[in-house]
Amino acid sequence: MDALIAQFTAVTGSSTKDARKYLTKYKRLDLAVDAFYNSPPTPAPQASTSKLNALFDKYKDADGEDITVDGTIKLCEDLGVDPEDVVLLAVAYELKSPSMGQWQRKGWVDGWKSADTIEAMRTTLQKLREQLATDTDYFRHVYNYTFEFSRPSGQRSLGLDMAQGFWALLIPHGLQGGALSHVASPSAPDEDGDAPMDGSTGPEEGWKEEYTQWWFEFLEQSGIKGVSKDVWQMFLEFVRTIDSKFEKYDVEAAWPSTIDDFVEYAKNRLAGNA
Known part of the structure; x- marks a missing residue:
């Protein structure tokens, strides 16, 4: 859906919200674009x-x-x-x-x-x-702005208590509404071109609500006092892309070391070692 929205907005110059509305209704990009031009959204009345x-x-x-x-x-x-x-x-x-x-x-x-x-x-x-709750791009804009407007003047990081407070508001809201719907990692087909025989029976699961509390507990145990902009922004992408067992995490990717350490912490908890 994100890729289709990007194409729709590039062609029509519309908002992400309108793009999502037309694509949800018409399913196909070409039909949605035709509908947009044939029945454009009614401009909202301007406030006084x-x-x-x-x-x-x-x-x-x-x-x-x-x-x-x-x-x-x-x-x-x-x-x-x-x-x-x-x-x-x-x-x-x-x-x-x-x-x-x-x-x-x-x-x-x-x-x-x-x-x-x-x-x-x-x-x-x-x-x-x-x-x-429902618009991934809009959620990302609000999420990133939250760090900027809540960060104390002159400081580069956000206090841990404050960061946790905002995460506790934002992450459940995005998970429940779909803005943080899981983006599954592509699995390579086997040599015959068939789906991998990994025992999976359905769509890949992603971040679970209890993992947010795990994240908080990990940060507190680590003695971290503040959350940097890099950690704040990358955590959002991490939540959207990590699988529920933390097995497909790429340690060679450019993740902050805090997230690297959390993955090990989470794997230990899943294994019953923490």
């Missing part, structure tokens, strides 16, 4: 800049230019969403939040796009939550 500015003024600090923690808490109350809800990471990406709990006027006005009332914003949150 004046209404968005008025809402921004409602929540921003009285003596400052931005919405900060107090305004964010009030906004969440009005939206009926928990401040620690995973969907707010998607909102942070859309509104280009410079740091946690902070929103700037330009990002606010540009980011809400078609939502200029609290009711419309609630609807947008539902759409973002679904997109974050």
Whole structure:
């Protein structure tokens, strides 16, 4: 699906979201492209800049230019969403939040796009939550942005507790919705060109939900204090591609050493040695 989406967007210039919608409905790339041009998606109505500015003024600090923690808490109350809800990471990406709990006027006005009332914003949150759960490319964008906007100013890494908190929100959401669907490693056919006789009876299994907790326990036991950008970004690819038994991990690939060590840790746990 990812390859088809890339081709669809290259041909049509559409968004990933629209590409996925047309391809899911029409199955074939040529049919989906024809349908896109014959029945293009209806543009969403543009939000009122004046209404968005008025809402921004409602929540921003009285003596400052931005919405900060107090305004964010009030906004969440009005939206009926928990401040620690995973969907707010998607909102942070859309509104280009410079740091946690902070929103700037330009990002606010540009980011809400078609939502200029609290009711419309609630609807947008539902759409973002679904997109974050199901759209692999969108998940990756939000995931990578999370590291950038949550990293303390002047520091190159993210504190372990904070990284674990975000992983605990993002990874289950992507696994359950399909954004982190397993990308199986290709198996070489045997000499007759048939599928390999490895005893497998179905699709290759990937990352399991309990492995996220294993990852946390491994990091804590390792005494790691912070998570680098490289580890953060590569961990996402690792989750999507590793098989459930960690047998197809390529130790010669350019994985961070932290992930190398985790694979050994996980194999030991599977073998009952940890």
